Amino acid sequence: MASKEQVQLNAPHAPKPRALEAFGILLPTIRLEIMKSRHDWDKHEPKMWSRATGISDHDLVGNIDLQQDLVEVRSGDVSYGTIIFGKLRVGTNDDEEGFVHIREMNAIEVTKV
Numbered sequence: 881m882a883s884k885e886q887v888q889l890n891a892p893h894a895p896k897p898r899a900l901e902a903f904g905i906l907l908p909t910i911r912l913e914i915m916k917s918r919h920d921w922d923k924h925e926p927k928m929w930s931r932a933t934g935i936s937d938h939d940l941v942g943n944i945d946l947q948q949d950l951v952e953v954r955s956g957d958v959s960y961g962t963i964i965f966g967k968l969r970v971g972t973n974d975d976e977e978g979f980v981h982i983r984e985m986n987a988i989e990v991t992k993v
Contacts, residue, residue, distance in 0.1 A: 887963060889956040895966070899953045900946050903966055906984060911941040914970065914980060931972040940971050951979070961985065 895903070903910070915937045921928035932940055952967040964984045972978035 887956040887958055889954045889963075889965070892952045892954045892967075895946070895950045895953045899955075899964070899966070900950065902964060902984070903946050903950055903953075903968075903982075906982075907944065907946065910968070910982060911944065914941050917980075931974060931976075931978050932970070934973050935971050944968065944970070958985070 918929045918932065918937070918940070926933075949969040950966055951969055953965065955962055955964045957963075962985075964982075966982040966984075968980050968982055970978050970980055
């Protein structure tokens with residue numbers, strides 16, 4: 881995995897159309913990975929997803945709207961392609977916002993987002 885010294889990331893910014901497109905392609909996988917993470921952590925350390933207690937999987941990930949919920953992105957070129965980071969808003973059981981952070985490394989060429 882590349883270190884911060886090896887990757888020149890652009891500054892965090894609101895998603896542009898290409899970022900929305902890239903995350904749109906990944907959205908089914910993102911939903912599955914969030915549910916998998918939640919179920920895995922609930923077995924070993926329930927506090928990790930405690931702010932989502934009482935929220936169904938469908939309510940947690942089924943209503944993700946990238947236009948509204950993908951709040952920040954950044955990317956950079958690496959030797960094997962492009963790495964993309966995203967900050968995605970998810971539901972919580974309190975009045976505060978909750979977020980998951982996504983890292984996608986892909987060998988396909990992607991325009992900077």
